[in-house]
Amino acid sequence: MSSQSVHFQSARFITSAPDIRHLPADEGLEVAFAGRSNAGKSSALNTLTKQKSLARTSKTPGRTQQINVFSLDDGRRLIDLPGYGFAKVPLAMKHKWQQALSEYLQKRKCLRGLVVLMDIRHPMKDLDQELIHWAVESDLPVLVVLTKADKLKSGARKATLMQIQEALPGFNGDVQVITFSSLNKSGLPDLERILQGWFSLPADEDDQSSTEGSIQS
Numbered sequence: 580m581s582s583q584s585v586h587f588q589s590a591r592f593i594t595s596a597p598d599i600r601h602l603p604a605d606e607g608l609e610v611a612f613a614g615r616s617n618a619g620k621s622s623a624l625n626t627l628t629k630q631k632s633l634a635r636t637s638k639t640p641g642r643t644q645q646i647n648v649f650s651l652d653d654g655r656r657l658i659d660l661p662g663y664g665f666a667k668v669p670l671a672m673k674h675k676w677q678q679a680l681s682e683y684l685q686k687r688k689c690l691r692g693l694v695v696l697m698d699i700r701h702p703m704k705d706l707d708q709e710l711i712h713w714a715v716e717s718d719l720p721v722l723v724v725l726t727k728a729d730k731l732k733s734g735a736r737k738a739t740l741m742q743i744q745e746a747l748p749g750f751n752g753d754v755q756v757i758t759f760s761s762l763n764k765s766g767l768p769d770l771e772r773i774l775q776g777w778f779s780l781p782a783d784e785d786d787q788s789s790t791e792g793s794i795q796s
């Protein structure tokens with residue numbers, strides 16, 4: 580595992596896992612992209628990695644139904660999570676991916692940071708807020724990415740950004756907020772910089788399992 584800067588362009592697809600038991604070993608560092616269905620998670624991953632079709636995108640919500648794993652280099656990975664909050668799927672199926680999602684978030688020790696993506700026109704729905712609160716309580720750094728920023732004029736864009744920043748009081752430091760567009764690449768330098776920071780932290784820094792049960796010398 581290197582602590583050198585990550586080359587997002589070198590991302591390559593590793594696997595689609597139906598649940599956490601099918602993921603690569605829980606080692607190294609992962610940054611996961613989460614958010615409502617259709618928020619633009621897969622598109623943002625493609626923009627970040629400068630690859631048009633690394634992650635599969637779709638006009639129809641519910642495209643990403645499994646935990647998709649992309650490796651960057653030795654031990655560092657990006658994760659595309661299934662979207663939540665999409666009503667039009669059979670209940671049994673929805674239950675299955677929501678379970679995979681919550682299990683991933685709760686159990687994956689190598690998860691270093693969570694990117695929560697929201698359509699800038701429909702931000703901070705109940706499930707988004709729940710997810711952010713949970714992550715903050717779990718001491719997981721969060722980056723809120725307001726996607727499809729190209730859909731709003733500059734004034735409305737800035738107003739929404741400020742509104743969201745103000746809606747996250749007390750989280751300063753743990754939760755950052757940026758606007759982003761996969762269409763015109765606005766916000767890409769911010770996304771790159773913040774993820775570089777997360778990936779540069781040493782692995783296992785606060786991983787209790789690495790010290791638990793170890794012999795103290």
Ligand SMILES: Nc1nc2c(ncn2[C@@H]2O[C@H](COP(=O)(O)OP(=O)(O)OP(=O)(O)O)[C@@H](O)[C@H]2O)c(=O)[nH]1
Nearest residue numbers: 616617618619620621622636637641642643662761
């Ligand atoms: N205008 C605009 N459209 C976008 C942007 N990002 C994504 N989209 C569109 O939004 C739709 C959904 O994008 P995806 O990236 O597939 O969304 P997702 O969050 O991965 O969706 P699920 O996999 O269903 O959870 C597609 O039609 C994209 O082309 C953006 O920045 N600007």
Ligand SMILES: [Mg+2]
Nearest residue numbers: 620621642643
């Ligand atoms: Mg997707």
